[in-house]
Amino acid sequence: MHRLVLQELRSAPGAVREIASFSGISEAEVLVHLRELNDKVKSLLGYEDDPITTSSSGALKADGVAGLLRLNASVELEVVPKFLDPASPTWRSDFFLLAVLVKTGHLLLHDEISAGTQDRGDLAMLIARSFLTLYTENERRPIRGYRRGTRADFALDGDVDWETVFLPDPDGFAVSQLELTRQNAYNATLAAAVRILIPEVADVDMQAQLRLLGRHLAPQGAAPAFFPPLPPRHRGWQQAYELASLIVTGLGLNLDGGVFSGPGFVLSTWSAWEFLCEELVRRALPDYTIVGQKQWVLGHRDAEEVYAKPDISPITKGAVPLLLDAKYKTRFGKSPRINAGDLYESLAFLRAVQTDHMLLLYPSVRPPDKLALGEWHLFDQINVDQQIVQGFEIQIQGLARRGGFEELVTGARLLLNSKLGTVGVQ
Numbered sequence: 001m002h003r004l005v006l007q008e009l010r011s012a013p014g015a016v017r018e019i020a021s022f023s024g025i026s027e028a029e030v031l032v033h034l035r036e037l038n039d040k041v042k043s044l045l046g047y048e049d050d051p052i053t054t055s056s057s058g059a060l061k062a063d064g065v066a067g068l069l070r071l072n073a074s075v076e077l078e079v080v081p082k083f084l085d086p087a088s089p090t091w092r093s094d095f096f097l098l099a100v101l102v103k104t105g106h107l108l109l110h111d112e113i114s115a116g117t118q119d120r121g122d123l124a125m126l127i128a129r130s131f132l133t134l135y136t137e138n139e140r141r142p143i144r145g146y147r148r149g150t151r152a153d154f155a156l157d158g159d160v161d162w163e164t165v166f167l168p169d170p171d172g173f174a175v176s177q178l179e180l181t182r183q184n185a186y187n188a189t190l191a192a193a194v195r196i197l198i199p200e201v202a203d204v205d206m207q208a209q210l211r212l213l214g215r216h217l218a219p220q221g222a223a224p225a226f227f228p229p230l231p232p233r234h235r236g237w238q239q240a241y242e243l244a245s246l247i248v249t250g251l252g253l254n255l256d257g258g259v260f261s262g263p264g265f266v267l268s269t270w271s272a273w274e275f276l277c278e279e280l281v282r283r284a285l286p287d288y289t290i291v292g293q294k295q296w297v298l299g300h301r302d303a304e305e306v307y308a309k310p311d312i313s314p315i316t317k318g319a320v321p322l323l324l325d326a327k328y329k330t331r332f333g334k335s336p337r338i339n340a341g342d343l344y345e346s347l348a349f350l351r352a353v354q355t356d357h358m359l360l361l362y363p364s365v366r367p368p369d370k371l372a373l374g375e376w377h378l379f380d381q382i383n384v385d386q387q388i389v390q391g392f393e394i395q396i397q398g399l400a401r402r403g404g405f406e407e408l409v410t411g412a413r414l415l416l417n418s419k420l421g422t423v424g425v426q
Contacts, residue, residue, distance in 0.1 A: 002075050006052075006062050008082040008269060016058035023074040027058065033072050034060075041065060045268045052077070066095065067266040081269050083363035084397060093400035095267075099246075101279070102272045127247065128197045128206050134240035135190070135213060143186045143234050182217070185224040186234070186241060192223035193244035223248045270328040274311055276396070277326040277361050281312050284412035285420075288314040296352035308352035314416075321420055322357035323349050327391075336362065338380045338391045346389045356387045357419065364393040373398040374411030 002022040006012050020027045031054065038050040045051070051065040066081040084091040194214040201207055227245045230238055282290040295307040312324035327342060338346075338360060346358040362379075364371050371377055373395050380391040394411070398404050 003078050004060075004075060005078045005080065005086055006060060007080045007086055008062050008064075008066055010082075011055065011059040011061045013057065013059045015060035016054055019071065019075050023072055025072075030071075037069060037071055037077075041069070041266055044266060047268075052079075064269055065266055066269050067099070069266060081267075081272075081363075082365055083273075085367065088397065090398065090400060094397060094404075097400040097404075098272055098276060098396075099267050102267065102275050125201055125203055125206060127243070128201050128210060131193065131197065131240065131243055131247070132206075132209055132213065134243060138236050138240060139216075141234075141236060142182055143184065143230075143237055144180050144182050145184050145231075146180055183220060185228055186230060186237070187217055188220040189223050189227060189241065189244045189248055191217040191220040193247040196247055270326075273328050273363055274326040277324065277394075278312050280408055280412045281314065281324060281416065283409045284416050285314055288316050290314055296349070298348055298352040308349050310349040310353070310358075313353065320353050320355050322355060322359060323353060324359045324361060325349065327360050327362050336379045336391065336393065338382055338389060342391075343382055343389055347384060347387060350387050350389075358387070358389045359419070360389065360391045362391060362393045364395045364397075366393070366395065368395060368397045371395040373401075373404060374407035374409075376411055376415045 002019075004012070004015060004018065006015070016027050016030050019030045019033075023030065034052060034054060038052055041047065041051050042049075045065065047064065049063075052060060052062050052069075054060055060077075062077075062079045066079045069077040069079065071077055080086040080091060081095060084094055191214060194210050194217065198207055198210045198214070201210065227241075227248075230241055278290065278292045291313045292311060293309045294313045295309055296313075297305050298308040299306045310323045311326045313320055314322065314324070323346075325342075325346065342360060346360065350356060350358055364377065366377075371393070375395050376392045377394075378390055378392055382389045392415070394408075396408060399408065
């Protein structure tokens with residue numbers, strides 16, 4: 001299997017020719033495969049435009065998507081988000097941690113997980129702790145269901161196979177019975193995740209907790225090839241089940257060697273960035289109510305209200321001292337600036353909310369030695385009368401290292417508290 005590495009928003013010259021060579025097919029057939037792949041990704045992410053495009057010269061370019069994509073039986077496309085460096089040995093861990101956070105909405109969000117940096121451990125340790133926490137929350141309501149089982153017994157309690165009444169087995173009559181059991185595809189997935197985590201975790205105490213959990217789940221069969229949706233009555237298990245599914249499909253526990261073991265994984269980069277920004281603000285301002293995509297009345301069309309929906313609205317005592325909006329589009333090799341469209345949209349948001357300060361948040365594409373993890377760098381500011389629109393780039397490379405998420409939260413807290421102090425809100 002040949003793996004072609006692309007970085008989002010950067011062209012890869014000669015990629016179509018390279019894929020054709022490794023696949024043993026024509027370049028026209030490669031374009032057919034790209035069309036099929038684009039159709040799948042668009043269906044999965046709800047996109048209208050192709051996320052992977054090709055030029056007349058045979059260059060490939062990815063936009064709005066990252067992850068591992070199987071193009072055909074011979075070639076995989078590894079698409080690196082624009083805010084991570086493909087040359088860095090840790091980018092895959094950063095990407096996986098962000099992906100799990102977005103997919104489950106839960107990783108790192110428990111106080112007992114994120115209370116300190118001294119006992120956080122590595123990525124596998126972090127995932128294991130999150131998984132154990134999610135399991136503990138629901139273990140009093142186990143995932144059980146009815147199934148028909150067969151056993152041999154001399155007690156006739158159930159549907160008896162009457163042929164065995166005359167010729168019984170040494171252990172008794174064949175009896176079929178409907179039983180409530182924990183042996184099902186859902187628990188099999190949880191158990192498989194535990195088996196995968198144990199050798200990945202270096203901490204002996206954590207290994208012991210995982211083994212205890214494995215014995216509690218046993219006996220179970222192999223994890224299913226397809227993960228069925230949880231029944232509504234077990235919705236409390238949804239996050240633990242989703243995390244277990246990610247672990248079982250191999251999305252990142254063995255990334256140091258540069259290998260994804262899953263069949264394919266794709267993430268919408270701009271929506272992941274928006275989710276991360278909202279979570280950072282929520283954790284940085286615990287005394288505020290953080291509302292994402294809140295509808296604010298901007299105007300009216302006849303009797304109908306017209307709304308503006310900024311990404312992040314921090315509310316305290318009914319007031320909104322400032323707004324934040326997650327932005328993703330930046331240009332490589334050029335000085336970043338707030339473009340006219342973002343400015344006009346920001347002014348509309350400020351008018352609707354009746355506040356004067358807007359922060360636009362962009363992922364930094366600068367290396368960590370130029371901008372440290374968690375730092376916010378002001379790259380542009382536009383004043384319109386009393387209203388201020390500021391553009392910040394935020395460094396997230398190193399997210400998966402020990403204490404990385406706390407560094408992100410600390411950086412957000414320092415910057416936001418300074419801004420809130422400026423506008424007179426403590």
